[in-house]
Amino acid sequence: MKKRDLEKELKDLQQKIESLKSEVSEEEKNSIYPLLSQLEQSAMILKGELYRKITPIERVQLARHPNRPTTLDYIKYLIKNFIQLHGDRRYSDDAAIVGGIGFFEGIPVTVIGHQKGRDTKDNIKRHFGMPHPEGYRKALRLMKEAEKFKRPIICFIDTPGAYPGLGAEERGQGEAIAVNLFEMAGLKTPIVSIVTGEGGSGGALALAVADRVFMLSNTIYSVISPEGCASILWKDSSRSGEAAEALKIDPNNLLNLGIIDDIIEEPEGGAHEDHEKMCENIREKLRMTLEELRQYSIEDLLEQRYNKFRKLGKFIEA
Amino acid sequence: MGNLFIKCPNCGVTHFEGILAKSFYVCPECDFHHRISSHQRIKFTVDKGTFKEFDKKMKSVDPLGFPKYEEKLKEAMKESGINEAVVWGTAEIEGESTVLCVMEPNFIMGSMGSVVGEKITRAFEYAIENRLPIIIFCASGGARMQEGILSLMQMAKTSAAAKRHSDKGLLFVSVLTHPTTGGVTASFAYLGDIIIAEPQALIGFAGPRVIEQTINQKLPAGFQRAEFLLEHGMLDKIVPRTLMRETLANILKLHKNITEKPKKYRIEQYGLE
Numbered sequence: 001m002k003k004r005d006l007e008k009e010l011k012d013l014q015q016k017i018e019s020l021k022s023e024v025s026e027e028e029k030n031s032i033y034p035l036l037s038q039l040e041q042s043a044m045i046l047k048g049e050l051y052r053k054i055t056p057i058e059r060v061q062l063a064r065h066p067n068r069p070t071t072l073d074y075i076k077y078l079i080k081n082f083i084q085l086h087g088d089r090r091y092s093d094d095a096a097i098v099g100g101i102g103f104f105e106g107i108p109v110t111v112i113g114h115q116k117g118r119d120t121k122d123n124i125k126r127h128f129g130m131p132h133p134e135g136y137r138k139a140l141r142l143m144k145e146a147e148k149f150k151r152p153i154i155c156f157i158d159t160p161g162a163y164p165g166l167g168a169e170e171r172g173q174g175e176a177i178a179v180n181l182f183e184m185a186g187l188k189t190p191i192v193s194i195v196t197g198e199g200g201s202g203g204a205l206a207l208a209v210a211d212r213v214f215m216l217s218n219t220i221y222s223v224i225s226p227e228g229c230a231s232i233l234w235k236d237s238s239r240s241g242e243a244a245e246a247l248k249i250d251p252n253n254l255l256n257l258g259i260i261d262d263i264i265e266e267p268e269g270g271a272h273e274d275h276e277k278m279c280e281n282i283r284e285k286l287r288m289t290l291e292e293l294r295q296y297s298i299e300d301l302l303e304q305r306y307n308k309f310r311k312l313g314k315f316i317e318a
Numbered sequence: 319m320g321n322l323f324i325k326c327p328n329c330g331v332t333h334f335e336g337i338l339a340k341s342f343y344v345c346p347e348c349d350f351h352h353r354i355s356s357h358q359r360i361k362f363t364v365d366k367g368t369f370k371e372f373d374k375k376m377k378s379v380d381p382l383g384f385p386k387y388e389e390k391l392k393e394a395m396k397e398s399g400i401n402e403a404v405v406w407g408t409a410e411i412e413g414e415s416t417v418l419c420v421m422e423p424n425f426i427m428g429s430m431g432s433v434v435g436e437k438i439t440r441a442f443e444y445a446i447e448n449r450l451p452i453i454i455f456c457a458s459g460g461a462r463m464q465e466g467i468l469s470l471m472q473m474a475k476t477s478a479a480a481k482r483h484s485d486k487g488l489l490f491v492s493v494l495t496h497p498t499t500g501g502v503t504a505s506f507a508y509l510g511d512i513i514i515a516e517p518q519a520l521i522g523f524a525g526p527r528v529i530e531q532t533i534n535q536k537l538p539a540g541f542q543r544a545e546f547l548l549e550h551g552m553l554d555k556i557v558p559r560t561l562m563r564e565t566l567a568n569i570l571k572l573h574k575n576i577t578e579k580p581k582k583y584r585i586e587q588y589g590l591e
Contacts, residue, residue: 162504164524164532169542172552174503174523178477182509185478186485201461201470202504202523209474223461223470223501232463247466248382257381259467306478310439312471313432314381317373
């Protein structure tokens with residue numbers, strides 16, 4: 001069955017369940033319970049099938065789904081007593097990257113992440129999660145602060161990439177990203193980065209020179225967007241499906257290439273279907289990872305971080 | 319060789335190649351800097367016979383099985399006469415020892431894949447081991463997208479190596495030549511202690527076409543050119559090719575003390591030797 005048909009069937013089924021639920025009175029509920037649970041089970045199976053069958057470009061669409069949790073959603077669920085901190089102390093406050101401090105499972109942490117908007121107005125303010133140099137510089141300022149106060153850093157990555165604009169170039173977009181990579185390589189505190197949507201190119205990497213890099217199961221991490229790749233290589237952005245496949249941007253391929261350390265499973269249907277469940281999966285992984293990283297000395301941690309990136313690359317020496 | 323006529327794309331005046339070569343391929347009429355190969359760049363920059371190349375045979379593979387990448391690599395090798403988009407080794411400039419990396423614009427636009435990342439990283443590591451300064455001539459269209467995420471990771475790898483070199487108190491001079499864009503700009507190219515550029519070089523992260531499409535307006539004249547960047551505080555200096563060698567030699571001499579043993583430089587500093 002085609003994906004579209006599957007989607008339609010699922011929708012019909014869900015509607016049937018909802019209408020059944022709303023139509024029956026409290027007393028009648030018990031009598032239709034077996035039927036209801038049977039319907040719900042078939043809906044689950046359909047959903048499972050639907051999301052197992054996704055093609056690379058469909059995963060790109062899922063990664064960009066407008067209802068996915070954003071960094072501020074993750075913070076709301078996972079971080080207690082959160083205080084958002086603003087500005088790069090140089091030019092302005094970039095709303096495409098948010099950051100601050102709070103408690104994760106009782107430990108003070110610094111949290112930084114790309115922030116996409118919830119609606120058009122919010123998205124315009126946040127440039128659809130595409131940072132300007134100020135964003136990277138704010139991120140670095142907060143990371144340096146985390147280093148000073150010996151707080152672990154958690155980064156949530158979800159950006160189409162750096163903002164391609166006049167001001168961004170004038171104020172040194174390339175330099176800002178470069179300095180983040182440079183400084184993160186030597187930052188004397190544990191860093192964990194999680195790709196929660198789109199891991200778009202340099203804009204993503206600027207928050208991802210980390211001790212552990214994880215991806216949620218329906219996300220992508222790529223050097224270029226499939227559309228950009230198709231338009232450069234084949235002068236045809238509509239061939240993005242081919243590009244998505246060729247670029248190998250899905251979590252499984254990236255795990256095999258040694259780029260990421262693990263995949264965090266999304267709830268059935270995708271992270272946007274159940275924010276709370278998604279956050280609980282992340283909480284578990286983060287808790288275990290921070291506990292593990294705490295056991296290393298800073299010297300060992302930096303050595304491991306260096307080697308993690310040092311070994312990436314494939315070539316021959318004839 | 320030498321008898322070819324070359325027309326300047328900027329002013330349209332035609333010169334003998336032999337004459338152009340004597341002026342480092344800078345147009346005698348309008349100062350336009352022609353594109354030169356890594357081989358020519360090395361010849362113009364270092365003391366004769368001092369360049370010793372490392373990792374000359376390192377070659378790219380096709381790690382993702384990307385459509386037509388192998389053919390592209392073969393073509394690039396043929397066109398440039400070398401194995402990849404960067405050449406590195408050790409050299410002397412006016413007697414000063416340095417590690418030198420030169421990117422090759424004629425190899426898939428100097429794009430950075432695994433080999434470029436590995437060679438630049440090895441160059442930094444060699445410089446750390448031997449307490450040497452490093453000079454990198456950048457020329458790149460950005461990341462090598464045919465290597466997918468592996469090309470992105472070279473940005474992190476090279477930047478981490480630059481950090482280690484810097485932490486040892488050693489000098490890194492980055493020279494940005496036309497064009498230096500994308501992933502190279504957002505990694506080692508912008509991590510030099512001193513960053514200089516050739517006149518008129520295009521330097522930026524996002525390409526001008528992408529920006530124009532995004533903001534839906536024409537870009538101002540001279541946008542992302544070296545002169546524009548100098549004005550915006552993004553460069554230390556613009557140096558014409560004809561003065562590049564002596565400028566680099568001067569910078570190396572000004573940092574000479576850091577590569578030598580403490581006792582010796584103290585004596586030299588006070589002129590007691």
